[in-house]
Amino acid sequence: MKIDPKIESILNKALAGKEINREEAVELVKINEHSYEMYALMSVANTLTRRQFGNKGEIFAQVGINVWPCPRNCGFCSFGADWNVIESRVELSLEEVVERAKEFENAGANAIFLMTTADYPFDRYIKIAKAVRKALAPDMPMVANIGDFTEEQATELLDAGFQGVYHVFRLREGKDTGIDPASRLRTLEAIKNSALDLSYCVEPIGPEHPPEELVEEMFRGKELGAVNCASMWRVPVPGVPLAKLGKISELALAKVVAVTRIVVGNSIRAMGVHEPRMLPLLAGANQIYAETGPNPRDTVEDTSRGRGFSVETCKNMLKEAGYIPLEGPSKVFQGRWRFKEKNPGELKSNVRVLVFGTQPPCARCQQAEREARQAAEKFPPGRVTVEKHDALSELGQKYGVMLTPTVVVNGKTVAVGRVLKESELVEIIKKEAGV
Ligand code: SF4
Structure with missing residues (x-):
């Protein structure tokens, strides 16, 4: 069996721990999904991840706090006000959020994410976060997933007990989303200038995105110093405008995961895929999500009764893929803890x-x-x-x-x-x- 010498040379470079450039990454994304090169790509990304993380897999668990019609009207999101997809407003109470976060922790999740719509009141979010922080084990990382925020608010998130934040410049931001791209970039800069660890993702991927666009976001994540990178497909929720463009296959998602893994190199502490699927877990991903509460890819009020996975299902999937699910808190998000450990008393x-x-x-x-x-x-x-x-x-x-x-x-x-x-x-x- 022979593979394309150009692809072989890029993959050998990656395997040797060297960085690849944008042009090389584009070449990898262009690989035919039913070729020998595709399986060589998956194999290299898979090897890099298992080597770096000692065959351990991680489960991040996300609590969706609210759903109500969102005026931003992103073209892929079921929460968009103009799409009339969601039927009712839902907002979990502080007690419900605490309870669900605690349930996730008890079930063996490695980090707890708290997600809201972009317009959720920041003060209310901080109040909930502080209550969740109190309820969780002190070393269980907490990660924010909210709309845009300032440097001052980044400090408030840290003070509330967060170690990390999930924030992304989505594909075709400002065109397919109702968010000003500049505001998105300002938030990413605020995160970079803070002690918060960034969780980044190439998302939401549809069949219309050319390799160059995907590669741009892979490099953005790398250049922002993300500690965790992922790739996520777009779910065509009926009634949402971009649903008409369809969905990429699981194999195509595995390819983007593999290339993202190679691009970010060893700078990450876990490589994610969303939604959880087996092929990407054999192509360099070792981290998946469990979910509860409202979710923009779902039309049911509680995604754990829809598309969302439980911690148990995630554990089984990781095991099926040959990973050992990590026990206890994730090592991915350290936030201020890192500096406290290394520099006691400093500043x-x-x-x-x-x-x-x-x-x-x-x-x-x-x-x-x-x-x-x-x-x-x-x-x-x-x-x-x-x-x-x-x-x-x-x-x-x-x-x-x-x-x-x-x-x-x-x-x-x-x-x-x-x-x-x-x-x-x-x-x-x-x-x-x-x-
Ligand atoms: S993705 Fe976020 S900002 Fe866009 S419509 Fe959905 S909730 Fe609103």
Whole structure:
């Protein structure tokens, strides 16, 4: 048996632990699903995952908190107000969410996800999350799945006890969804600048998406530093606009899973597939979801009575695929725990660095911002934030900025008209943070 030498060379590179580029990833997605190359691809991704995770599989369990007509009207979502697919408003009470999360934990789930529609009130969500956090074992990771949010809200999520967040730039965001792509990207940036661990996914995949579009999202997940990556097919819910485009096959999903796995390399701590299916579990996926409550791929009020899997069913599926279901809390999401373990006592308080420059920025202002960002990287993510502002902005006037670049740390002006070196700023930050 011979396989295409070009594909063979890309797969050998991946097997040797080397990174592949976008063009190579596109070549892999183009593989015919009924060819020798397809099974070679699955085999390589499967080997990488089993090697990296010691044949362990993980189950994440998601509680859908609410369903009501959502004004965003994403073309694949049964919650879209204009599609009239869902018949009633459902919102689980705080007690019900706590109970279901606890049930998942007791059944052996490795991480608990809490999902709402994009317009769910943030304060109410935080209140529920704090109650769930209290009920779960202290080392059970909790992961948020909500609409867009700011850097300040990212800190609130951390304070409520979350370790991670599921957030995605969906395929054809802004075209097939009712969400502003820029707002989606801002949230992803806020996550990147925080201590929250990102769970990313190439989704929702339909037959119309060309390889280049899929590969773009694989690389976005990688470049955002996602700790967990997945691929998800689009379910054609009757009555929802994109349903008419149909669905990809399980084999096609396995192919995208395999390529995603190879693209993200060993930077992830688990590779997911959604919905849970056997072929992707033989193509590099080792993580699947159990679900309860409302779900955008379902028309029933509680997905555990519809498309959703129980923890028990997930465990059986992992075993069928030759994985040993991980016992106890997931190792994927660490959030602030990671930094507490590694740096006990480090940074008693957060630090905010403002860099004021000209608009458009001159070379010196750009250098000042670069130095500040490099200094921030010396500290745990999310603890030192760097913001670049126009010297002529309202904020610039507030700090009386006369010369650029000017640097302000926690409200104190520390450099005027000069580039503050990274090493100088690190010392200032340490003093501010009480290190
Ligand atoms: S995917 Fe989210 S934002 Fe889009 S319609 Fe559904 S609930 Fe609303």
